Amino acid sequence: MPAPLLIPCPSCNGLNRIPGERLGDSPRCGRCKSAVVPDTPFTLSQTNFASQLKGDLPLLVDVWASWCGPCRSFAPTFEQAAAQLQGRCRLAKLDSEGNQQLSAQLGIRSIPSLILFRGGVEVARQSGAMPLPQLLAWLRGQGI
Template structure:
């Protein structure tokens, strides 16, 4: 499977049976899966989402948003639960307006799941970690 490194954005080929064994990037030698959400910006959003063969779940949020702050610990917990099965990422809508506009984000928090670079699911509002894991279906 192709995995985009969250640290240096290089592509890594990882056998599916090794996904649960903490693989490291071949370029920067850092962990490909940290169990924490990855911060994405407009600059590398499309590459990260399009090149990853694992599902990518993106939380569009803003620091001033109360529900977003309520969602943050749930999303963090879900990232740990889905480690090696999906990549969870966050996009600050205020700092990265291009990604928000491109994906028609009208309210926050909004979760988008991408498979093969294409939007597969969308959900707005706060969601507990266990429900998010069920929603992901991976």
Template sequence: MTTPLHTVCPHCDAVNRMPPERLGEAPTCGKCQASLFTGQPVDLSGARFLKHIERSDLPVLVDFWAPWCGPCRSMAPFYAQAARQLEPRVRVAKVDTEANQDIGARFGIRSIPTLALFHGGREVARQPGAMDTNGILAWVQQHLR
């Protein structure tokens, strides 16, 4: 028997347990019944951010960005396209560093956009600068090996 994976619902933040082989079966949250994987980046802030990176067994890719940042806005459609391809193997999230300055400070975000990959509650890789979809996918795959 395989060990169940914990994944945090992008809607209600409930922690769900499921067998890894069910990830591709469009699983829904046991609490709110919404889809656990939407193919879109999840906006995270405050305690939601910590819950998603600390309680999920899935890797969590985070885009640290700000609304006034031109490169951040130009990368957004590429990041959304990457989310559609990475889920359900990776949770894809965004953190607005303007609205969540405490998170940016806690993780030492010095430039935006910055991608950070978390796994098991720890940061495993970081990449500053805008990238296209293929660049994002290649970078994530490189660090998940």
């Protein structure tokens, strides 16, 4: 049997072990009972970033700000992607205004910016919004 996947809970940061075949069954966190693989983006911050980088599923981060028009219009696309990629990739939003230190650390020069992490390491980055088919194609190119 394949080893279970390690997945951090978006709510409490607790690491969950989820068997691959149970990813589609809306698994709940063993600690706080929240959804471990939600079908909507969760919120990243300086506080939970290190914990959320862990685990076996890739993490796609949308760096945005509330004053940014293109960021706001991209938000529904990112939500649709989260629903389509549930169980394959974790999607999270990082508010660059509220997390300026982390944004600087990530070298964010323009928003929206998309950063894909795998095994805690950045593997791809894309600046600017894109339509859903293009976003999914870009991620497919990254093996997602």
